[in-house]
Amino acid sequence: MPEDPPPFFDHHVFVCTNKGGCADEGSKKLAKHMKSQAKAMGLKRVRVNTTGCMGRCKFGPVFAVYPEGVWYSPQDRDDVEEILATHLRDGGRVERLMLPGRKR
Template sequence: MTEPDPPLFYKCHIFVCCNKRPDGHPRGSCAARGSEKLRDYMKARMKELRVPQSRVNSAGCLERCEFGPALVIYPEGVWYQARTNADIDEILDTHILHGGRVARLMLTEHDVPPPKA
């Protein structure tokens, strides 16, 4: 018999790609596209909104830098591209506070990096 999973430690856990590649790298990087500032903004907004049992973390490469800045929200596993503070606000309001999705910012199964050479 398999033991049940323990309860979630965070009800909302967001990972923001802060990967840095050298300037001019063909894949680019989320950090070069401003992900660190967006992560900091998201952290501050989450505190202001007092979202319980939540955490915003930096992540290394999430393998979607071409579409970034990229972030993923768990436990749902929904991926987003966020380029502005307004995008972050929309994700927080629609997804985190109201359980919806921001379709125009979602990364789907069609948004995949090119194969490695």
């Protein structure tokens, strides 16, 4: 079986901007801030995309970071910057903002 090709990005962040849910909690502005700050920090291999509903409305706004599969609920620009620095740049996790995982 052939190997998978290398990924285009080191991290891919999906931000729910569904109306009536995460969008009402300010996710569009937070996504825009994450994009601009990632660029300012020189994180060229980080991609931020907006999406429709991701099914975790009660935690909104919701950001999902892949390939790790870590989901966050940042509430403001400072939280976004902490995710950028701690997770996307340094490889750590911002535990206080992480959503609970599914039960196995």
